[in-house]
Amino acid sequence: MVSSYVLAAEEGVAGLVEGGFWADTAGIMLITPFIAFLAIIALGKRMKYEGGEFAVASMAVNLVWATALFIQNMTEGGSSEVTFPIGGIGSGLQFELGWMVDGLSIMMYFLVSFVGLLVFIYAVGYMHGDIRVTWFFAAFSLFAGSMLLLVGAPNLVQLIIGWEGVGLASYLLIGHYWEDQENVNAGNKAFLVNKVADVGLVLGAIIVAMAVGDFGFVELSEASFAQDPTLSAVAVVGGLLLFLGAMGKSAQFPFHIWLPDAMAGPTPVSALMHAATMVTAGIYLMARTFPLYQNLASEIRPWMIAVGAITLFVIGLLALVADDLKQVLAYSTVSQLGYMMTAVAAGGYTAGLFHLFTHAFFKGLLFLGAGSVIHAVHSNNMSDMGGLRKYMPRTYTTFVIASLSLAGIIPLAGFWSKDEILATLDHEGYMVVFWIAVAGAFVTALYMTRAVALTFHGTYRGEGHPHESPLSMTGPLIALAVPSALVGFLNVPGVEIPGIGNFTEWLAVRVIPMGDNHPEGIAWNLAIIGLIAAGAGIVLGWALFARDAETQVARDRLEVPRLYPLFRRKYYMDDLALGIVDATRGPLARMIDWTNTYVIDGVVNATGGMGLALGRFVYGGLDQRGVDGVFNGLSVLIDGLGSGMRRLQTGRVQQYATAFVSGALVLVIVLMVLR
Amino acid sequence: MPYDVGSLMLLNQFLVLGAALFSIGVYGLLVRRNAVLVLLSVELMLNAVNINLIAFESALVTNAAVGQVFSIFVITVAAAEVGFGLAIILMIFRNRRSANVDELDLMRW
Numbered sequence: 001m002v003s004s005y006v007l008a009a010e011e012g013v014a015g016l017v018e019g020g021f022w023a024d025t026a027g028i029m030l031i032t033p034f035i036a037f038l039a040i041i042a043l044g045k046r047m048k049y050e051g052g053e054f055a056v057a058s059m060a061v062n063l064v065w066a067t068a069l070f071i072q073n074m075t076e077g078g079s080s081e082v083t084f085p086i087g088g089i090g091s092g093l094q095f096e097l098g099w100m101v102d103g104l105s106i107m108m109y110f111l112v113s114f115v116g117l118l119v120f121i122y123a124v125g126y127m128h129g130d131i132r133v134t135w136f137f138a139a140f141s142l143f144a145g146s147m148l149l150l151v152g153a154p155n156l157v158q159l160i161i162g163w164e165g166v167g168l169a170s171y172l173l174i175g176h177y178w179e180d181q182e183n184v185n186a187g188n189k190a191f192l193v194n195k196v197a198d199v200g201l202v203l204g205a206i207i208v209a210m211a212v213g214d215f216g217f218v219e220l221s222e223a224s225f226a227q228d229p230t231l232s233a234v235a236v237v238g239g240l241l242l243f244l245g246a247m248g249k250s251a252q253f254p255f256h257i258w259l260p261d262a263m264a265g266p267t268p269v270s271a272l273m274h275a276a277t278m279v280t281a282g283i284y285l286m287a288r289t290f291p292l293y294q295n296l297a298s299e300i301r302p303w304m305i306a307v308g309a310i311t312l313f314v315i316g317l318l319a320l321v322a323d324d325l326k327q328v329l330a331y332s333t334v335s336q337l338g339y340m341m342t343a344v345a346a347g348g349y350t351a352g353l354f355h356l357f358t359h360a361f362f363k364g365l366l367f368l369g370a371g372s373v374i375h376a377v378h379s380n381n382m383s384d385m386g387g388l389r390k391y392m393p394r395t396y397t398t399f400v401i402a403s404l405s406l407a408g409i410i411p412l413a414g415f416w417s418k419d420e421i422l423a424t425l426d427h428e429g430y431m432v433v434f435w436i437a438v439a440g441a442f443v444t445a446l447y448m449t450r451a452v453a454l455t456f457h458g459t460y461r462g463e464g465h466p467h468e469s470p471l472s473m474t475g476p477l478i479a480l481a482v483p484s485a486l487v488g489f490l491n492v493p494g495v496e497i498p499g500i501g502n503f504t505e506w507l508a509v510r511v512i513p514m515g516d517n518h519p520e521g522i523a524w525n526l527a528i529i530g531l532i533a534a535g536a537g538i539v540l541g542w543a544l545f546a547r548d549a550e551t552q553v554a555r556d557r558l559e560v561p562r563l564y565p566l567f568r569r570k571y572y573m574d575d576l577a578l579g580i581v582d583a584t585r586g587p588l589a590r591m592i593d594w595t596n597t598y599v600i601d602g603v604v605n606a607t608g609g610m611g612l613a614l615g616r617f618v619y620g621g622l623d624q625r626g627v628d629g630v631f632n633g634l635s636v637l638i639d640g641l642g643s644g645m646r647r648l649q650t651g652r653v654q655q656y657a658t659a660f661v662s663g664a665l666v667l668v669i670v671l672m673v674l675r
Numbered sequence: 676m677p678y679d680v681g682s683l684m685l686l687n688q689f690l691v692l693g694a695a696l697f698s699i700g701v702y703g704l705l706v707r708r709n710a711v712l713v714l715l716s717v718e719l720m721l722n723a724v725n726i727n728l729i730a731f732e733s734a735l736v737t738n739a740a741v742g743q744v745f746s747i748f749v750i751t752v753a754a755a756e757v758g759f760g761l762a763i764i765l766m767i768f769r770n771r772r773s774a775n776v777d778e779l780d781l782m783r784w
Contacts, residue, residue: 649782649783650780650783651779651780651781651782651783652776652777652779652780652783653713653776653779654704654705654706654713654776654777657704657705658705661701661704661705
């Protein structure tokens, strides 16, 4: 076991810090979900909740560690890295597995464990009586475990292992109801779109690691700060490729197309995928490799900001027309991921990650609330809902809290994190993007108001009698509503909570100072701009959708003639992707066919022909004529000899006797002559 | 060992007798057609050998009766052989109505 404490306790202070018990054993968090995975497969079917117990237990264990680390991080700081060497390429590139304990990792451990535990508990209630529940929990554990492996990774190799594990588990879970071809297609789409982006990640990791001479993030950060000439030569290419990987996982434009379709999986999967695992992986990667972009590959930062800005605004608009409640939330996630990406790319390390932190709580809550609603009305479509606040008061209250938090209403969590992103953009001088982000906040408030109005207000349009979900489902909703409302106070600019500081400091527990901007106080002018945008969105949304929510779905007032079909067709992005695939696969297939027929087959045939000719020569020339010739010749000779000699065998005794006597006489004569 | 010239003289005469009997036997063996006579010729050759054995024994070996013992063996074996041979010839004659060795070429290739 190689244990090294290389990270700093306080920003700006580089030094060795003891990890302590919790940090030294943090690897348990990376293992328990996989143990749960095996236990569920082996024993799940015999258990009362069909394996859900193991999944919940593993997350509960993880939450103990994550909470302990979180508290330790608040009070003392201290970060460490534990690695086990596994192998290496020659003497240069070493491959290690292990875990990292620093502000960023601890935040992610806590998010995955906390949201994961609540979602798993929720899933036990939600999936009760569903098909393949055991397998669902097994894949779900694999999902959470892969994410923990990813966020705990001290190097790019382990990150890629976790990254692909997350991709695999998401594929399994999205296609959980594989009896429907549509769900299978959604799973394939998610997997394939991610695979395209993963090529970037793998290539980028190799390029960067070759330049640094190590896969480790610490080494990468140090080389970035030291302006290492080898690394700076490849920084733009490597950084761009890593960013491509992050775009795929974090559903940035134009790779966002897989995320709305990923709704095909069971709702708890969506909740975990959108809140804590999977989509946050790309943002996490950008934060982990932040020094690379900050110090060496700064040329590509404007492009990253542009991608983030397009994602946050343009994709957010799509949520205005979706009828599927989960799809509204999915587009909202894409939009919020755009905020995070923009913030991180603009240099707002803390701002982007704080938004990730708050977003995990309220988006997890929104999805669980949507699941609760869907469980009650047996439909995903808002046209089958309406008026549910009377039937489902707890779901309604928590859903509204989360919506207001997402819209960015003071003093809920989303306000503080979104305000910090606006402050970062303002400070860095990206004013166009700043106004796009404000417009995005307006759109966010508008579509969340629409979703709440169509789902919970007006009169019920569906069939049957909806009723409130059981406690195992509403419990997690309430447990998530509290942080959704309150975690924003952890990072009020310029305010330090006595004894534990604030989120910025906790996150700052890392190798070297990142040099991002931290506002000294609340920038009220920006906050008011943000609040006006959000408030305007809510007021307009209420005016448009709440008054006559019954008929609203029938005649959506946002049916602007030209824009509406554009939104409904999702900017034709799916059609474009399919069109590209359709247009290229024919010529591509023909090209491959031609190559196959004439080049590969040619080589194969030539090789085969040579082999055949050689074989014929060996068979006909050497074997048949040479070897067989010798043997046949010998046997013909022996045959001839035998045929000749047998004529001596006359059967006449006296002839034999004559031969004996003649022989004896010859012997006698010879002996006499020799004497 | 010193040889008695007189007994050596006598030995030559016995050897000539033996050689003459052996030659007659060979002649009979090769020429006679009747199987019984061929068998008798064989007996003649065996007895020629017996004479040689006795002659050498009495001429060269003074006190051990090696030659006599050997010739008695030969006579015994010859008697058995004649017994077998005549039985075979009897069976052939019964089957083929002939004891002519020229016709007995069943064992040819």
